[in-house]
Amino acid sequence: MSKRGYRIFALLSVFFCLSSMISQTTASVNGMSDQKTPILLTKDEQQYVNAHPIINIAFMTGSAPIIFSENGEIKGILKNILEEISFQTGFEFRYTEADNRDMLSAMANNQEIDLIGAIPSQYLSEALHNKHRTKPFLISDTTLFMRIGVDASKLSDYVLALISGSQVPEDIDKSKVKFYNCREAVLNAVEKGMADYCYANEFSIAYYSIKNGYKNVMSIPQNKDIHEYFLIYINEDEKLISIIDKAIESLSIIDLQSIILQNASQIERNISWETVMYLYATQIILIALVVMIILSLLLLLIYQSRKQYKRHTEQHRLLTRISGEYIYEYDVKKDILILSDETVNILNIPKRIEAFKKSEFFQKNSELRELIHTDKAGSELSLVLKNGDAEIFRLINSAIRNKKQEPDYIVGKLINISEEKQRLHDLRIKAQIDGLTGLYNSDTTRTLIKQACESSSDTSALFIIDIDKFKNINDSYGHPMGDKVLTEIALSLKKCFRDIDIVGRIGGDEFCIFMSGNITQNLVKEKCEQLRRVHTVSEYDDYVFVTLSIGVVLSKEYAKFEDLYKIADEALYKAKQNGFNGYHIHLIS
Ligand code: GH3
Ligand code: MG
Numbered sequence: 001m002s003k004r005g006y007r008i009f010a011l012l013s014v015f016f017c018l019s020s021m022i023s024q025t026t027a028s029v030n031g032m033s034d035q036k037t038p039i040l041l042t043k044d045e046q047q048y049v050n051a052h053p054i055i056n057i058a059f060m061t062g063s064a065p066i067i068f069s070e071n072g073e074i075k076g077i078l079k080n081i082l083e084e085i086s087f088q089t090g091f092e093f094r095y096t097e098a099d100n101r102d103m104l105s106a107m108a109n110n111q112e113i114d115l116i117g118a119i120p121s122q123y124l125s126e127a128l129h130n131k132h133r134t135k136p137f138l139i140s141d142t143t144l145f146m147r148i149g150v151d152a153s154k155l156s157d158y159v160l161a162l163i164s165g166s167q168v169p170e171d172i173d174k175s176k177v178k179f180y181n182c183r184e185a186v187l188n189a190v191e192k193g194m195a196d197y198c199y200a201n202e203f204s205i206a207y208y209s210i211k212n213g214y215k216n217v218m219s220i221p222q223n224k225d226i227h228e229y230f231l232i233y234i235n236e237d238e239k240l241i242s243i244i245d246k247a248i249e250s251l252s253i254i255d256l257q258s259i260i261l262q263n264a265s266q267i268e269r270n271i272s273w274e275t276v277m278y279l280y281a282t283q284i285i286l287i288a289l290v291v292m293i294i295l296s297l298l299l300l301l302i303y304q305s306r307k308q309y310k311r312h313t314e315q316h317r318l319l320t321r322i323s324g325e326y327i328y329e330y331d332v333k334k335d336i337l338i339l340s341d342e343t344v345n346i347l348n349i350p351k352r353i354e355a356f357k358k359s360e361f362f363q364k365n366s367e368l369r370e371l372i373h374t375d376k377a378g379s380e381l382s383l384v385l386k387n388g389d390a391e392i393f394r395l396i397n398s399a400i401r402n403k404k405q406e407p408d409y410i411v412g413k414l415i416n417i418s419e420e421k422q423r424l425h426d427l428r429i430k431a432q433i434d435g436l437t438g439l440y441n442s443d444t445t446r447t448l449i450k451q452a453c454e455s456s457s458d459t460s461a462l463f464i465i466d467i468d469k470f471k472n473i474n475d476s477y478g479h480p481m482g483d484k485v486l487t488e489i490a491l492s493l494k495k496c497f498r499d500i501d502i503v504g505r506i507g508g509d510e511f512c513i514f515m516s517g518n519i520t521q522n523l524v525k526e527k528c529e530q531l532r533r534v535h536t537v538s539e540y541d542d543y544v545f546v547t548l549s550i551g552v553v554l555s556k557e558y559a560k561f562e563d564l565y566k567i568a569d570e571a572l573y574k575a576k577q578n579g580f581n582g583y584h585i586h587l588i589s
Helices: 003-028 043-051 077-089 101-109 152-157 183-192 202-212 238-250 253-264 273-322 341-346 360-364 366-372 418-432 442-455 470-477 479-496 521-532 561-577
Strands: 054-060 068-070 073-075 092-098 115-117 138-147 160-163 177-180 197-201 217-229 231-233 325-331 336-339 377-384 390-401 407-416 460-467 502-505 510-515 535-539 542-546 548-555 583-588
Touching: 043 238, 054 101, 077 092, 077 238, 077 253, 092 101, 138 152, 138 183, 138 202, 160 183, 177 183, 183 197, 183 202, 183 217, 197 202, 197 217, 202 217, 231 238, 273 325, 273 341, 325 341, 325 366, 336 341, 360 366, 366 377, 366 390, 366 407, 390 418, 442 460, 442 502, 442 510, 442 561, 460 470, 460 479, 460 521, 460 561, 470 479, 470 542, 479 502, 479 510, 479 521, 479 535, 479 542, 521 548, 521 583, 548 561, 561 583
Parallel strands: 054 092, 054 115, 160 177, 160 197, 548 583
Antiparallel strands: 068 073, 115 231, 138 197, 138 217, 325 336, 325 407, 377 390, 390 407, 460 510, 460 548, 502 510, 535 542
16 A cells, blocks of 8 residues: 555544444443433432532543543543533542653552542553452553554564553563653654554544644554553542442443544644645645736736836836926925926926925025916926026926815926027017018018107107119129128128117118117218218129118107108108219208
8 A cells, every 4th residue: 555545544544433433332331221320329328429529530641532631621531421420429520630650649649539530451550450440431442553654563673652651561672662651642752753653542543643633654453452441449438439330330322422422523633734734735735826826927917017107107207308398296285395307407406395385495486486386387487407507497287186176286397498488589580680681671670760769759860771773783793792782781881880779671772770869960970971981892703882872860859750761761862862872961950
């Protein structure tokens, strides 16, 4: 038979024992009838019970399931039998547990006890052997209990486990014997391999096999020897002997069966990890595998979602960086401002500011206060960056509100719009400038001069300057040369006038200049003389000589642009009439 086969046999034999022992025992109990005999105490016996109600009984430790203590409570077949006797006689039994035989003998010698319970005759010391005893209340076959692997036909080669104080059988070598304190210790020694075999009653083997979950052993009924269980009287007290004997005899087979069954069904199993593994190894491994697979899948799922989350965060970070967006959060209740890494990178403030409203950043920088204004969308603010530059940001705030609609949390972003602003500015400027000469274009010139006229009450001068015979230049030297002439003249005009003067091109070869402030006639003349010189424009080998005609109106009081323009235009016409390269000044006083 395989090792595992033996183990199964061993376990099965334990259960077999439990069921078979009941019928066997009940049949073996000497003198017991099927019917419970009512116990009738004589008058003397009743008086004895009244005078000696307490009976002290001692038993050996580890004698389960016959009698034993568990968690301070006395249990077992004998305990139940004595309860029955107690019920019938009126005796009260008090129990003392002896750890070893010497202790038991000492209690007997000192007359501390009245009875000793449940020691088979084989294990009695000589002194106890001669004492009076009850009829046996339980009989059991002797069973060989041995470690799996022991050859039952050569037991003399193996180590025998005995209860201390027991006689060593004659045919056994004493060096091959080990002693243990009690029955349970003997059985445990065989299970653990400290000894190889022992003999025990089938009740104890069944009980401890279930309780301790033995798995390295097997038991074989011997049919050669029996264990009888009885009570031993310490004193030759005839009355006590007569009462107890009567009571034991009165126990019916049914009483005993139910007592044994009750004890067999109440074995508390010591569940060790090894026992559980032995019994449920396959199931445990399967469950562990399933759990491991589920755990692995969960871990994989968590890993993947974390990876995805990281990727999303990184994408979002990149997007915000590319789009020039800077995120921040503000916990309204806790008054904590938290900036994203990107925001920290550009602004000169920490990533997390506790008590933001009291912080110096908030106190000193009014722009930063805007960050915690709820539902602020589209407002613009200028922030000083780490590098010292000030840039313009558009601010968008959104609030998470509580049930009372108060903001609990504000999430916002700053969008850097400096470049956009600059572009707009450039476009606006571009729209005001004449593409060829870089001077104000006609519309802008007129608008600016109109505005200047309206706001100025000082003497002002409006110049209209026209290039003489410009058409000829185009015709003779080509259009590009004409453009060059226009550009050079524009440059000369710029140089001639002050920065605060409005200088613009208002037609093909016509320019308009407005001077305000205390403009004198002399200054106007001076400017006209300056412009009257012949302008030489060269391109490669070509030289063009250009002259200008100038019409000026000098007004000492407020005048409308349209009026001034008309007068200056007439002055120009006069200058042209007088021959080219001249000027005419019209004074309005
Ligand atoms: P006047 O002395 O009487 O002013 O004669 P003019 O030849 O200058 O006559 P007019 O003012 O009629 O001629 C202006 C010419 O300027 C007509 C047009 O072809 C030319 N012109 C207008 N805009 C441009 C330009 O942007 N580039 C060039 N090259 N020529 C232009
Ligand atoms: Mg002209």
